[in-house]
Amino acid sequence: MPHCYARTLPKFLRRSLFGDRDRxxxxxxxxxxxxxxxxxxxxxxxxxxxxxxxxxxINDAGYAVLRDVDLNGMHVAEIGPGSMPHRHFxxxxxxxxxxxxxxxxxxxxxATRVDCxxxxxxxxxxxxxxxxxxxxxxxxxSFYSLExxxxxxxxxxxxxxxxxxxxxFVGAIPNEGGLAWGVGRYLTSRRWVLKNTTxxxxxxxxxxxxxxxxxxxxxxxxxxxxxxxxxxxFPILPSLDINLxxxxxxxxxx
Numbered sequence: 001m002p003h004c005y006a007r008t009l010p011k012f013l014r015r016s017l018f019g020d021r022d023r024x025x026x027x028x029x030x031x032x033x034x035x036x037x038x039x040x041x042x043x044x045x046x047x048x049x050x051x052x053x054x055x056x057x058i059n060d061a062g063y064a065v066l067r068d069v070d071l072n073g074m075h076v077a078e079i080g081p082g083s084m085p086h087r088h089f090x091x092x093x094x095x096x097x098x099x100x101x102x103x104x105x106x107x108x109x110x111a112t113r114v115d116c117x118x119x120x121x122x123x124x125x126x127x128x129x130x131x132x133x134x135x136x137x138x139x140x141x142s143f144y145s146l147e148x149x150x151x152x153x154x155x156x157x158x159x160x161x162x163x164x165x166x167x168x169f170v171g172a173i174p175n176e177g178g179l180a181w182g183v184g185r186y187l188t189s190r191r192w193v194l195k196n197t198t199x200x201x202x203x204x205x206x207x208x209x210x211x212x213x214x215x216x217x218x219x220x221x222x223x224x225x226x227x228x229x230x231x232x233x234f235p236i237l238p239s240l241d242i243n244l245x246x247x248x249x250x251x252x253x254x
Contacts, residue, residue, distance in 0.1 A: 002213075002214060002238055002239060003214045004176075004177030004212045004213060004240050004241065006212075006241065007177070007212075015202060016182075016186060017179070017182030017183065017186055018205060019202045019203065019204070019206035020202040020206065021206045023202075024207070025206065026206055026210030027150065027207070027210075028207040029203075029207075034198075034199045034200040034201075034204060035203070035204070037198065038197075038199050041196070041197055043105075044196070045189065045192060045193065056085075058232070058244050059085065059143075059144070060085075060089075061172075061233070062171070062173075062232070062245045062246075062247055063085065063089045063143060064089055065170055065171070065172060065247040065248070066090055066091060066141075069091055070091055071090055071092040071093065073093075073094070073095050074139050075094065075095055075098075075136065075138050075139075076094040076098070076138065076139045077097075077098040077132065077137045077139075077140050077141070077162065078098070078099050078110075078141040078142070078143075079101075079130075079140070079145055079159070080101055080102075080142065080144075080145035081099045081101060081107075081110045081141075082106050082109075082110075082143075082144075083106060083109045083110075083113075084109060086141075086143060087114075094116050095116065095117070096118070096119070097114050097118050098118075098137070099111075099118070099120050099121065100123050100132070101120075101122065101123065102122070102124070102125040104122055107120040107121075107122060108120075128151075128155065129158060130158045130159075130161075130162055133162070134161055135163070135164045135165065136164065137163055137167060138164055138167050139167065139168045139170065140167065140169045141170055142159070142169070142170075142171035143171045143172050144172065146171070146211065146216045146220075147174060147176045147208075147209045147213070148208060148210070149210075150210045152215065152216065156220065156223045159223070160223045160224065164252070165252055165253065165254045166251060166252060166253075166254040168227075168249060168250070169248075169250040169251070169252065170248065170249050171247075171248060172246060172247045172248065173216050173248070174245060175241075175245060176209045176213050178241045178242070179242070180243060181213075181244055184244060185205070189201075213246060214240060217229070220250055223250075225250060226248070226249075227249040227251055228248065228249040229248050229249075230246070231244075231245065231246050232245040232246075232247070
């Protein structure tokens with residue numbers, strides 16, 4: 001199991017790269033001025049750092065895992081589809097697609113990009129239960145969302161519940177807690193936030209990404225059977241600290 005060795009860094013480096021977790025914890029304070037401002041500027045930050053250039057290249061590296069997943073005729077659900085930038089990586093057409101998101105804006109975007117029977121499910125950000133039936137999906141998709149979920153274990157249990165026996169769980173996570181990811185964020189997102197807002201970004205990192213990548217993989221291994229795991233940009237060196245993204249395919253035990 002790969003590990004994030006960033007936990008061994010001196011505190012001042014951990015705080016700069018991964019937020020002040022000792023001080024702010026992992027539970028969002030929705031009344032905090034930094035969080036309120038962050039929510040109001042989220043789309044600006046996303047468009048500035050994730051929709052083009054290096055950010056888009058890194059995200060696409062994760063989406064590419066879908067090229068090897070046959071979606072044809074499948075009942076597919078995605079947790080947190082966002083603006084659905086992975087659509088052009090699809091291999092086949094699902095029989096039906098269900099999108100689950102806390103954002104009505106993102107659900108509306110998703111609806112314009114799906115060419116099969118579609119259902120939008122709006123989820124309260126505080127909900128731990130998915131309003132979906134047991135054993136109902138052949139494929140469950142999750143890109144860059146598992147790092148946000150708190151408590152992670154509750155959500156993974158729900159994902160296992162809604163997948164059919166033998167169903168596939170596929171997606172990607174950022175290598176949060178890895179040195180390369182921390183340095184990359186320091187040079188991009190943190191720089192944008194400091195230049196354009198009054199947000200205390202040490203808080204936002206802790207609250208937005210409570211889960212390190214090694215903890216996520218450990219959780220996935222406890223609920224599903226691992227099929228493939230690969231990293232970008234150095235797949236032959238499977239280290240969370242030198243890579244930026246981990247792509248995965250897991251299967252629910254039959």
